Amino acid sequence: MPDYISATGSGTTVIYTKQNGDQDIYSGGSKAWRNNNPGNLRAGEFSNTHGAIGAANGMAIFPDRETGENALRSLLSGPTYSNLSVGAAIARYAPPSENSTAQYQNFIAQQVDAPAGTLVGNLTSEQMNAMIQTIERQEGWASGTITQMPAQQKHSSIDNNDLEKSASDFFSTRESRAQKNTIQSEFSTGDPDLDRLAAGLFSNDEAAISRASAQIAQSPQVQAMVQQGRDILAAQQMEEQQTIQQRGSSLSR
Secondary structure, eight states: OOOEEEEEEETTEEEEEETTSOEEEEESSOHHHHTTOTTOOBSSHHHHHTTOOEEETTEEEOSSHHHHHHHHHHHHHSHHHHTSBHHHHHHHHSOTTTSOHHHHHHHHHHHHTSOTTSBGGGOOHHHHHHHHHHHHHHHOOOOOEEEEEOGGGTTOOOOHHHHHHHHHHHHHOSSOSSOHHHHHHTOOOSOHHHHHHHHHHHHTOHHHHHHHHHHHHTSHHHHHHHHHHHHHHHHHHHHHHHHHHHHHHHHHO
């Protein structure tokens, strides 16, 4: 189990920091997965006292799924929900302003196998487990990508323009890793943009190289890489700002 001690997020990226300074970057997937928060609990005092280590887009971030699930269990078992009926509890948990509450209530009632008027505090342990599992399915859990970042790379500078330029330069470099005669014998790559770039390189046509590089830089793959870089940069900046605020708060006490 990763020893995450803090986390921060922006967009569809969450950065988890470990005790030794290493970081894991969670990208894509559902917000429940990115935040280790199967119930999509909001950030705040309750989540903080139940193990949250950060926040992203108003949602709590937990160090692992188990901690997030235990927080959901504590919420439903606590005074806020235990004296509500199952139907009323879901109406509070998933209000109509944000969800299809009636559909949510019907789904819960079917899976829990209890009338909507049953008090949450009167549910059996099996019924409570079923309610938690159903909420998790309803909230959604879809895995994305985890990228590891060693501590020594944590503070490396990321610039959006540099990302775009690096992507373009990567494809437009004139120094081929393979011998030119080998590349020329395998001229067709199956990708029109790459083929145009190769043709420009072989003919030393600056204009053709520039056009092909620009098209490649605007491709969905490169743009996705650029967006991921922007999300990582935003999350790192947010983390640094939070660190500065925490240091200032400590000095003022």
